[in-house]
Amino acid sequence: MMKESNLYRIVEVSMKRESGRKDIGIMTVRQALELPEVPSLEYSHPDLNSRSDGRFLTRAQLVDYVRCA
Secondary structure (H helix, E strand, O other): OOOHHHHHOEEEEEEEEOOEEEEEEEEEHHHHHHOOOOOOEEEOOOOOOHHHHOOOEOHHHHHHHHHHO
16 A cells, blocks of 8 residues: 655665765655656655665665555
């Protein structure tokens, strides 16, 4: 079951690279999930200020967040 309101939360999207992380942008969870499936993309947690502590979600974890939260 999808929780519609979670699709409108804000996440930061970045790409993991050998030389570090490249910021892609700030967007809603819905917009982030509309991006192409690229394994190196990471997403900040919508409920936490995780950007500052270095914790990121994978696409699968973001999908689970929308379904289960």
